[in-house]
Amino acid sequence: MERTPATREEIAAMAKIAGLDLEPVYFEELVEAYRNIEPMLWRIRQGRDRADEPAHTFDPRKFMPRAAG
Amino acid sequence: MAVSEATETRSDLCDLTLTEATRLLAAGKVSPVDLVDACLARIGRLDGSVHAFITVCADEARSEAEKSARRYASGTPLGPFDGVPFALKDNIETKGIRSTSHSKLLIDNVPAQDAHIATKLKGAGGILIGKTATFEFALGGPSWDLPFPPALNPWSPEHLPGGSSSGSGAAVGARFVPAAVGTDTGGSVRWPAAVCGLAGLKPTYGRISRRGVHPNTFSIDHCGPMTRTVEDCAVMLGVAAGFDPLDPGSIDEPVPDYAAALTGSVAGLKIGLIRHWYNDTATPEVVAAVDAAIGKLRELGAVVEEIELAPLQDYVDCKTTISTCELYAVHEKDLKTRPQDFGRLLRTRVIAGGLIRAEDYVQAMRWRAELTTKLLATFSRFDLLATAGWLTPADPADPNGFDFFKKRLIVTMPFSVAGIPALSVPCGFTSQGLPLSLQIAGKPFDEATVLRAGDAYQRATEWHLRKPALT
Numbered sequence: 001m002e003r004t005p006a007t008r009e010e011i012a013a014m015a016k017i018a019g020l021d022l023e024p025v026y027f028e029e030l031v032e033a034y035r036n037i038e039p040m041l042w043r044i045r046q047g048r049d050r051a052d053e054p055a056h057t058f059d060p061r062k063f064m065p066r067a068a069g
Numbered sequence: 070m071a072v073s074e075a076t077e078t079r080s081d082l083c084d085l086t087l088t089e090a091t092r093l094l095a096a097g098k099v100s101p102v103d104l105v106d107a108c109l110a111r112i113g114r115l116d117g118s119v120h121a122f123i124t125v126c127a128d129e130a131r132s133e134a135e136k137s138a139r140r141y142a143s144g145t146p147l148g149p150f151d152g153v154p155f156a157l158k159d160n161i162e163t164k165g166i167r168s169t170s171h172s173k174l175l176i177d178n179v180p181a182q183d184a185h186i187a188t189k190l191k192g193a194g195g196i197l198i199g200k201t202a203t204f205e206f207a208l209g210g211p212s213w214d215l216p217f218p219p220a221l222n223p224w225s226p227e228h229l230p231g232g233s234s235s236g237s238g239a240a241v242g243a244r245f246v247p248a249a250v251g252t253d254t255g256g257s258v259r260w261p262a263a264v265c266g267l268a269g270l271k272p273t274y275g276r277i278s279r280r281g282v283h284p285n286t287f288s289i290d291h292c293g294p295m296t297r298t299v300e301d302c303a304v305m306l307g308v309a310a311g312f313d314p315l316d317p318g319s320i321d322e323p324v325p326d327y328a329a330a331l332t333g334s335v336a337g338l339k340i341g342l343i344r345h346w347y348n349d350t351a352t353p354e355v356v357a358a359v360d361a362a363i364g365k366l367r368e369l370g371a372v373v374e375e376i377e378l379a380p381l382q383d384y385v386d387c388k389t390t391i392s393t394c395e396l397y398a399v400h401e402k403d404l405k406t407r408p409q410d411f412g413r414l415l416r417t418r419v420i421a422g423g424l425i426r427a428e429d430y431v432q433a434m435r436w437r438a439e440l441t442t443k444l445l446a447t448f449s450r451f452d453l454l455a456t457a458g459w460l461t462p463a464d465p466a467d468p469n470g471f472d473f474f475k476k477r478l479i480v481t482m483p484f485s486v487a488g489i490p491a492l493s494v495p496c497g498f499t500s501q502g503l504p505l506s507l508q509i510a511g512k513p514f515d516e517a518t519v520l521r522a523g524d525a526y527q528r529a530t531e532w533h534l535r536k537p538a539l540t
Binding site for chain 1: 314315317386387389393413420423425431433435436437439441
């Protein structure tokens with residue numbers, strides 16, 4: 001499937017939603033960084049079985065109060 | 070007393086491995102004070118050209134050395150780590166000693182408590198010599214725009230020592246200390262070990278507590294020993310490993326006697342060789358050295374069979390997505406309020422994490438489960454897996470060099486994603502004299518077999534005995 005990279009305007013919109021109010025020099029860095037990450041995200045977005053578990057579990061016992069050892 | 074005031078009367082003491090040193094200490098032939106003084110003198114004389122250390126704790130080290138000497142004199146040493154000089158990466162918190170993560174953001178951070186691993190090593194009688202350079206927050210480097218210079222490679226000052234545990238690799242490689250601790254999220258113990266000619270172990274996730282270590286990626290962070298020999302790694306792991314109820318990632322598994330597992334034999338061990346991870350992507354000298362190391366393991370009696378796993382790119386994408394999200398969560402506030410205080414590399418590697426969707430993070434975690442399940446399935450047929458330790462020799466120290474994170478496949482990442490123990494072992498040198506490395510991985514919590522194979526290989530080879538001509 002052909003994919004179109006996000007435009008600068010779309011990156012600006014995503015940054016706004018993320019609360020990143022960046023000076024121009026840092027916005028340029030963000031655009032460059034997103035250009036590198038975007039193909040990785042396309043590869044991540046593959047079809048998965050509905051029941052596929054992620055590689056994390058939550059064990060509430062880990063958060064019980066304890067004395068430092 | 071300043072470091073430079075120490076007299077390096079017995080510079081050969083710096084050539085001792087951890088295990089050699091403790092044998093001499095136990096026999097009363099060397100004193101911890103002499104060992105510490107020799108380390109401090111060598112650091113004072115040579116670290117100006119290596120930049121391995123951010124902070125050297127000369128006075129504290131001498132004070133602890135005197136205590137250790139008294140224990141040996143009274144016949145009550147604390148064990149095989151008593152009197153051993155060691156270094157900690159500067160992202161590991163140390164009570165009363167500045168712990169900066171090599172960052173302007175933490176330039177004045179003096180912790181009130183030791184990290185769990187610092188407590189363990191000091192509690193076993195180890196003597197903290199200093200805090201070592203790192204990539205900023207174990208990710209942003211090598212950087213020349215930080216408060217401290219990047220560490221350089223002791224085998225060639227025109228080259229880098231890898232990272233992110235760059236100073237720990239450089240410090241052990243330069244023989245400033247016989248042992249150091251690094252942290253490893255995608256290869257940050259094994260890469261510097263590989264290009265500095267060391268043994269470096271990333272243990273199983275949860276084997277060593279991360280409490281008090283500045284986070285990179287909570288779900289993938291590990292601490293690990295870096296030494297000149299695998300035998301030393303085994304000793305240090307035995308001291309550092311163990312359950313910590315205050316680290317939610319810590320796992321309560323018994324700690325075996327790793328040193329006792331070093332039988333010197335790999336006869337009959339079944340090793341799955343993942344050659345496609347390095348054959349097409351590594352430099353020719355790496356390919357030749359790793360192939361030769363595999364040949365040596367076969368000669369020693371291991372049964373090696375080539376296997377195929379998912380492409381390296383899959384593991385790199387999976388790990389990088391997870392890491393970028395978690396790193397952004399850690400640094401979001403500072404990125405928004407003081408972006409100028411980050412080094413450029415860390416800022417640009419982390420900031421796009423704010424644009425990754427929550428569902429992408431979950432998909433990456435689901436992919437991690439799939440990749441790990443498939444990788445661990447190979448252990449129904451094999452005791453160990455082997456591949457290259459790193460795909461290139463050390464990189465040139467070029468402030469204008471390309472950002473390798475954007476372009477490279479990273480051969481250490483599959484075992485980071487899977488959370489299994491993985492060891493770098495020296496297996497050769499380039500024609501320029503730069504170290505090359507083999508990587509051996511094992512089943513979860515089976516560090517003993519990984520170390521056994523690495524140690525057997527070192528007993529049959531001499532790569533780890535070479536010394537850099539540092540002047």
